[in-house]
Amino acid sequence: MKYNFKAIEGKWQKRWEDGKIFRAVDGSDKPKFYGLVEFPYPSGAGMHVGHIKAYSSIEVVSRKRRMEGYNVLFPIGFDAFGLPTENYAIKTKTHPRIITDRNIEKFSNQLKRVGFSFDWERVVDTTDEDFYKWTQWIFLKMFEKGLVYRDKAWVNYCPSCKVVLSNEDSQGGKCDICHSDVIQKSKDVWYLRITQYADKLLQGLDTVDYPENIKQQQVNWIGKSTGAFVDFAVDGIEDKLEIYTTRPDTLFGVTFMVIAPEHPLIDKYADKIKNMDAIQAYRAECNKKTEFERTQLVKDKTGVKLEGLEGINPVNGKKIPIFIADYVMMGYGTGAIMAVPAHDQRDYDFAKAFGIDIIQVIKGGNIEEEAYTGDGEMINSGFLNGYTNKKDSIARMIGELEKLGIGKGGVQYKMKDWAFNRQRYWGEPIPIVHCPHCGDVAVPYEELPLRLPKIENFEPGQEGESPLAKIDSFVNCKCPKCGRDAKRETDTMPQWAGSSWYYLRYIDPHNETCLADADKMNYWMPVDWYNGGMEHVTRHMIYSRFWHHFLYDLGVVNTPEPYAKRSAQGLILGPDGEKMSKSKGNVIDPLDIVEEYGADTLRTYVLFMGDYGVATPWNDSSTKGCKRFLERVAALTDRLTDEPASPEFESKLHKTIRKVSSDIEDMKFNTAIASLMTLLNDIYAVGSINKENLVIFIKLLCPFAPHLCEEIWETLGGEGFLSLAEWPRYDEAKTVDATKEIGVQVNGKLRSTIVIPTDAGKEQVLAIAKEDAKVKAMMEGKTIVKEIYVPNKIVNIVVK
RNA sequence: GCGGAAGUGGCGGAAUUGGCAGACGCGCAGGCUUCAGGUGCCUGUGGUCGUUAAGAUCGUGUGGGUUCAAGUCCCAUCUUCCGCACCA
Numbered sequence: 081m082k083y084n085f086k087a088i089e090g091k092w093q094k095r096w097e098d099g100k101i102f103r104a105v106d107g108s109d110k111p112k113f114y115g116l117v118e119f120p121y122p123s124g125a126g127m128h129v130g131h132i133k134a135y136s137s138i139e140v141v142s143r144k145r146r147m148e149g150y151n152v153l154f155p156i157g158f159d160a161f162g163l164p165t166e167n168y169a170i171k172t173k174t175h176p177r178i179i180t181d182r183n184i185e186k187f188s189n190q191l192k193r194v195g196f197s198f199d200w201e202r203v204v205d206t207t208d209e210d211f212y213k214w215t216q217w218i219f220l221k222m223f224e225k226g227l228v229y230r231d232k233a234w235v236n237y238c239p240s241c242k243v244v245l246s247n248e249d250s251q252g253g254k255c256d257i258c259h260s261d262v263i264q265k266s267k268d269v270w271y272l273r274i275t276q277y278a279d280k281l282l283q284g285l286d287t288v289d290y291p292e293n294i295k296q297q298q299v300n301w302i303g304k305s306t307g308a309f310v311d312f313a314v315d316g317i318e319d320k321l322e323i324y325t326t327r328p329d330t331l332f333g334v335t336f337m338v339i340a341p342e343h344p345l346i347d348k349y350a351d352k353i354k355n356m357d358a359i360q361a362y363r364a365e366c367n368k369k370t371e372f373e374r375t376q377l378v379k380d381k382t383g384v385k386l387e388g389l390e391g392i393n394p395v396n397g398k399k400i401p402i403f404i405a406d407y408v409m410m411g412y413g414t415g416a417i418m419a420v421p422a423h424d425q426r427d428y429d430f431a432k433a434f435g436i437d438i439i440q441v442i443k444g445g446n447i448e449e450e451a452y453t454g455d456g457e458m459i460n461s462g463f464l465n466g467y468t469n470k471k472d473s474i475a476r477m478i479g480e481l482e483k484l485g486i487g488k489g490g491v492q493y494k495m496k497d498w499a500f501n502r503q504r505y506w507g508e509p510i511p512i513v514h515c516p517h518c519g520d521v522a523v524p525y526e527e528l529p530l531r532l533p534k535i536e537n538f539e540p541g542q543e544g545e546s547p548l549a550k551i552d553s554f555v556n557c558k559c560p561k562c563g564r565d566a567k568r569e570t571d572t573m574p575q576w577a578g579s580s581w582y583y584l585r586y587i588d589p590h591n592e593t594c595l596a597d598a599d600k601m602n603y604w605m606p607v608d609w610y611n612g613g614m615e616h617v618t619r620h621m622i623y624s625r626f627w628h629h630f631l632y633d634l635g636v637v638n639t640p641e642p643y644a645k646r647s648a649q650g651l652i653l654g655p656d657g658e659k660m661s662k663s664k665g666n667v668i669d670p671l672d673i674v675e676e677y678g679a680d681t682l683r684t685y686v687l688f689m690g691d692y693g694v695a696t697p698w699n700d701s702s703t704k705g706c707k708r709f710l711e712r713v714a715a716l717t718d719r720l721t722d723e724p725a726s727p728e729f730e731s732k733l734h735k736t737i738r739k740v741s742s743d744i745e746d747m748k749f750n751t752a753i754a755s756l757m758t759l760l761n762d763i764y765a766v767g768s769i770n771k772e773n774l775v776i777f778i779k780l781l782c783p784f785a786p787h788l789c790e791e792i793w794e795t796l797g798g799e800g801f802l803s804l805a806e807w808p809r810y811d812e813a814k815t816v817d818a819t820k821e822i823g824v825q826v827n828g829k830l831r832s833t834i835v836i837p838t839d840a841g842k843e844q845v846l847a848i849a850k851e852d853a854k855v856k857a858m859m860e861g862k863t864i865v866k867e868i869y870v871p872n873k874i875v876n877i878v879v880k
Numbered sequence: 881g882c883g884g885a886a887g888u889g890g891c892g893g894a895a896u897u898g899g900c901a902g903a904c905g906c907g908c909a910g911g912c913u914u915c916a917g918g919u920g921c922c923u924g925u926g927g928u929c930g931u932u933a934a935g936a937u938c939g940u941g942u943g944g945g946u947u948c949a950a951g952u953c954c955c956a957u958c959u960u961c962c963g964c965a966c967c968a
Contacts (some may be wrong), residue, residue: 697891865948
């Protein structure tokens, strides 16, 4: 058969779609498999090769599972709210709805042309009001349970996008979307109390099958530390200055304190501070720096001493100076620290710069040179003297502080509450009404969805307020509680909202009475295998795990964790080895590949190109190599024979079944395909193949190159769809060969190879080895010191 | 700085976890087919020495070590990539 992919691919895509053969069945008796891939943002640019690679893994696993008799849910949808669409809407004066629908259609067609076996009857779109109704519902449930609060806060604000960003969206002081510098601005912010779930999110990691590096990233992100809160009295004022420390054991070594420039104590006691001018000047200086700069300048500590206020070390009553310095952040701990220069490098640098005393309280290191952070015997530390174990001294100190009522043990998280509102049009409206009499009131559940009003102008206001604020008919409403005039919240939710629960909606996408039917969720959840990008391992995954834990506590879902297993694909780099980008002109368009080589070649190549989890450059010649492979497979129909296969070939075939089956489970797609290539070479070497064995071959190849394999199946007179045929099983007995070639070493160096009967005894194998001419020559005139035989692997004869 | 991963031919990468390094693919070279280009098919392809050959010898970032045997384990060291980062 000649390989005419253009004719084949459209034909089978149509048959699959018409036959609805990839439809997931609710409540089937079969075992279930829920495979999930991160749904795409339908950008105008269309699909990227990265999408193909990301989806191909679960695609192959899902296809294999179907053939193994599973009831498979492999859905797709669109994460369609977001800034790029809105910005494009502003630019082209087109409604985001129109743009989104257009892009979704384009994406769908592209995905279909690659032949992915998605269940197209379960497509979800986060911007569909039937979907975001339930996003709003979950928000209101959180509001009801006290997990939502509003606060005035200094927020990360992108002056270009005119939008408030979470810490997660403004990493490194740059806007995640447009990469402009982020500035600090005072705003009304809605927060979700994700910190309340920090411990559950940490503990949940012990119950899921994620790779270690992914777990570690999530652990780091949550950033739990244990330590103590300690109150320091300040000379001359009533208020205490509370600090957080992970090293309360070093309290006797405290020689100064540092507070963040924004610390409220400063303004409150401005009249007591004698050098307010200098303080204000320093603050102004800090304000100019972005958070990025502030966290970059590790060296050259700067700061100003507060003249007129002095702290008192609670354990020894010593008076110590207080500084403001920008290396202390208001956003972590209490915004104030006790400084122990002898045992903390930052404090040490600061003390050296400002000529402050350094008191060593733990023996060890050389504090003339640098801070000593290791363990050792406690000295100069009153009741802690003589302690050598950090753990013990910390426990003793916390006990002492608690007895005195000036401190207590506590934990801190790097993770902050999730800033949840955006001043944008193209997002889920936050279903809250501001009533002058009742305060913030939830929109009643029965009024959901709170629809986005149809408007013409999507530009944000001058001060960055939401475009919705200009729509009087939307803003003005009655308070659901008291019925008097009230105003609607005009901010919308961030892009992460819809993706925090979308995998549940796939289970029951058209349900009008709840987010998904409980029985169906009991059947399908948890997601058995979720693949996506490393860039979503912290934000998206932590947010959605948070929402899922919340829904579990609410009794809506039956599992605490949404994803049983997670994997991540490596990037596809440009042919030049650089990250693909428009500006570098090294972008590969998957549709060009489909046009030129066909979808099966594209699918095969993205999995063959290298280790799935590792970034690999695109190589057009190698793509051709995959095409050549498929052409040679197609030509097998011209090499059919009625002859039974030789035992040697049967053995190779069954080993290949075993290898492909296990490699797919281990995501070693490259070696799975390589073993099929090897088998194909073997078939060509033999010259022919019988029908029975060819069917096994195309079944193994089917998850990778389904169009071609279906076509061959049809040519061979197969009934129905190969995609639904039974996955081949290997016969263990047939994978065992009668003889085996093994290496023979003399003194650890390979000198020859011999053929032995499989599982022959040591004596027999050694006898064969010693008969070998080359081995004989090497042993000539020497005495044997040691003989080693590793069954079916190697012989090593040590001679002197 | 902390945490994680990785360094293997001209290139992408294999190596059943301590047992014949370089599977498979690309590229390259030679040959056949072809008017020719391309495609296809066959053969070869880690380095060095060796007239071909037989063979020898070196070889998995670098330097040591353990072992009959090391890409794989241990110690030291260099490099690259990816997270996190004045987190108290």
